[in-house]
Amino acid sequence: MKFDIAAKLVLPSQRAFVVHAGRARVNYDEFVQNDIVFLEAPYLRLGDISLNSKGNVRRAIRRSIALRNHAETTGSQQPSELTKDYDDGTFQESDLQTLSGSVARLYGRAKKGDLVIVPGRDSYDGLYRPVIRFGEIASDFSASDIYDGNRLASQKVPFRKVRWLNVVPRKEISIRLERRIGKPPAVREIKIDRDSDELLRHAYDSYIFEGNSSSVVSADKYDAADFVVLNRASDLIAFLVSAHAVVSRNVGSPLSIGDIEAFTEQHFRDARVENIEVDFASPGYWRIFGASVSLAAFVALGIAVLSSGVPANVLASGIEVTNSVSPEDGTAKDLEKSMNLLLRSVDKLQLHKAVRTANNAKKAIGLQSSTKQTN
Known part of the structure; x- marks a missing residue:
């Protein structure tokens, strides 16, 4: 027999990341149905940069903005494809500064096997209820993993493959973990330690x-x-x-x-x-x-x-x-x-x-x- x-053997190297599905959770169903998570960063290309370089990430974001504007503007001039042609300076806009950190965390820092925590809404007995969905990053990041979503903000976005593990009604989440999950738009890391092992109980039926x-x-x-x-x-x-x-x-x-x-x-x-x-x-x-x-x-x-x-x-x-x-x-x-x-x-x-x-x-x-x- x-x-x-x-x-699950939880190693010291394993991390956990909260990924919000856009404002009002507009991308949540696409996350779940396609077994992916992504950021609203259309036309973002990451294959030719180091995600460890803040300057290169900022250049890639500025390039993605130029490419999106070109795609959505009839008769506009094709922008440069080269990251070196874009400024690597700090963003003045707070939303772009936040996006820069989120790109580095989700596509650079998050590794295969790391936990993903996504707030959303699921249907239960015909009614929608707030939930927290737990998953694991299913593969190493590949710049060729590009998703075309249902909205302009999710067109040609890089994604991470996810293996969903469990979904928990939000009311069952403790106040302590609720505070760590926070609110959008940030992608944030939650350290897995003795004070936050509640997230392991929600993700895994059995763990060490x-x-x-x-x-x-x-x-x-x-x-x-x-x-x-x-x-x-x-x-x-x-x-x-x-x-x-x-x-x-x-x-x-x-x-x-x-x-x-x-x-x-x-x-x-x-x-x-x-x-x-x-x-x-x-x-x-x-x-x-x-x-x-x-x-x-x-x-x-x-x-x-x-x-x-x-x-x-x-x-x-x-x-x-x-x-x-x-x-x-x-x-x-x-x-x-x-x-x-x-x-x-x-x-x-x-x-x-x-x-x-x-x-x-x-x-x-x-x-x-x-x-x-x-x-």
Whole structure:
């Protein structure tokens, strides 16, 4: 059996950029439908300049203004195509000065894998609601990536390819993150640190960041009639948290777990769990925060394994674990060893009971995690 933990390893080099979709979010639908982001800078050409040079960026912007004026003015003289023919001095106009910095950030500083945060509006139940959309820059910048939009301001603009990850109602964004997102027209960078890791929770179901981990276990079919099933699922999560505390210290050493409930009561306080966020408004979920690189992913893996529908005796023979999102990270193989040790250590009847509980919860309340079975 193979399972993919799909956990994003957030590196110190990863950045996050807020990109506003024009005034009144007029470009938002084009962003979403075309998997791109861009600035309203028609006829901007960047292939012949260094984006690290403020002067060259200003020259390219002045050239784009001249080219746009020519394209929109019948009988005008063709302007020069050479950047050296344009002034590199500081703009007096504040909007062009802002655009200059935005061009450098979006097309120069932002790299493949960096987060993109876009405020907008989505339709939900026939009504429009303010949202924040999260994505990742999907490729390195190429000056040949040019988009012709629906408006004059989006004609022949350079763009960045984006892989959209998640969309969140704006009301669910904290005031602290709301302030960092700010208002248009600026493209701004948000530093990814412990004070702003909320944006990681909105972007990724599962991630590893600065020695900590976070994963989601959801139950989107829950209603009040399934309260008992919900509590049993919570007990299962508590068992997996407790198991990580023991197994992570004893990989390779034989264990014997004869009573899951007693084991949980004995070892839960030893777990390096930072928090378990529980929200059963709609949809319902648990988000596990671990003060270790593997705790949250271990719980998500355990839920996926136990609810896979595979008989307990087959699971006890061993599983394989991969990480498709960050294949370079070694956490997947560490988790494979830890989970196989746990599956071998639980009494057969107790493991069968845990499997039955997980599968009942999957059927009744939609129990599932960010880890997916791949075969």
